[in-house]
Amino acid sequence: MSASVGLIVTGKCEQKGLCDSLARVFPEVRFELLDRVESFTSADVRELPEAAGSGTTLDKFAASLVAAVEEEPPDLVVAIDDLELVNAPHPELVASRVRDAVHAHLARHTWTSEATRDKVTQRVRERCSFHLLAPMIEAYFFAEPEALVRAGAGRPSQVDASSIDLEAFVTGDPDFLNHPDVAHKQSPKRKSWAIPLPERARHPKHYLRFLCDPTNPYTDRYVETKGGAEALRKLDWARVFAHTERVRLARSLFEDIADRLGVPHPFPGQGHPATADFKNARVLRNL
Known part of the structure; x- marks a missing residue:
């Protein structure tokens, strides 16, 4: 059976075209759209409340990511949002807010048992990641x-x-x-x-x-x-990644897919530390 990757996106363009786009680079992988959720990056994340409740856009984004691995999860679940111009100066902060929101959701969610909480928490750590497209998909x-x-x-x-x-x-x-x-x-x-x-x-x-x-x-x-x-x-992603030191946020996405599925990285180069810190990740695969 082929490996499976589930996508959670915020953009209409990605909703309609990203699965097919990624499948052209990873033809051995089955890509599936899991959900399209509201973007939380249209506003400056520095202005988001530090202690969010369960009703904010970011909280819903995190909840959708966790829900994707509660039952029969794909091999990898990737949640993707645009960085947007308002957040261009601080992608690391955007990523950290997602990590904190996922951690908070895992802690406050009502689970049937502690064993279930532990199982899903481990799945999130092993199978879930978050990536940014900068400043938005059309740039590429x-x-x-x-x-x-x-x-x-x-x-x-x-x-x-x-x-x-x-x-x-x-x-x-x-x-x-x-x-x-x-x-x-x-x-x-x-x-x-x-x-x-x-x-x-x-x-x-x-x-x-x-x-x-x-x-x-x-x-x-x-x-x-x-x-x-x-x-x-x-x-043609090869043209997007023609310079190994550029487009690091998008490159991190491809690095993540290749690493999780054990296939060669199609576009080797430097990923972005905001979303490619796989060695020090604590909550998700890359955060």
């Missing part, structure tokens, strides 16, 4: 021009993936950056890609939206569940 599309076309871009990108770390995404495209700021007019249903600077220059999803329709700052031509998922399904 810029390593492959064809991926941007699959996503719906009709205009070529001005981002040179060979000269930057895509996890520190930035574009200098003057047409994108010089468009008047219309963020103050946006509605919850129609968000504009013309957000204020400097965040606009660092936002890969908004830049992709611009490339799909540069004339309309409220464009909806980029659809995560369609173009985004198609770009992700066929993404």
Whole structure:
């Protein structure tokens, strides 16, 4: 029987395309979407309460991860969230908050017995991990021009993936950056890609939206569940990982899968210490 990996994601693009994308790199592995939960990284994690209760977004995120291994768990369960620009300066803090939330959930959850608690706690330690995509999944599309076309871009990108770390995404495209700021007019249903600077220059999803329709700052031509998922399904990860010292958070994800399943690491290089500290992990496999 083939090895199995269950995914818990927060993004619509990942929900539709990540299993197929990872299966192209690990064809011997069966990837399954377990759950799509609400992201907790849209807000600065420094502002989250230290002693959270069972009702916060982060608590629910942790509970979903633990629940995945309570009964007949896959060989590996990976929970994935975008880092987002607001948390870009402190990925280690994001990871530590997840570790603390999982630890707290294991402690306060109502278990049928202490033996069950111990069994699930051990499963979490051996089979569960948390990973970040930085600042969001669309950043990696810029390593492959064809991926941007699959996503719906009709205009070529001005981002040179060979000269930057895509996890520190930035574009200098003057047409994108010089468009008047219309963020103050946006509605919850129609968000504009013309957000204020400097965040606009660092936002890969908004830049992709611009490339799909540069004339309309409220464009909806980029659809995560369609173009985004198609770009992700066929993404050439070898081009994403072309520089061994870059894209360390995403590389940690692939390192984790390979390590847990005992297969060669497809893209050797340096993982990120926030999510690749396998030797010192205390609660999850990598945290």
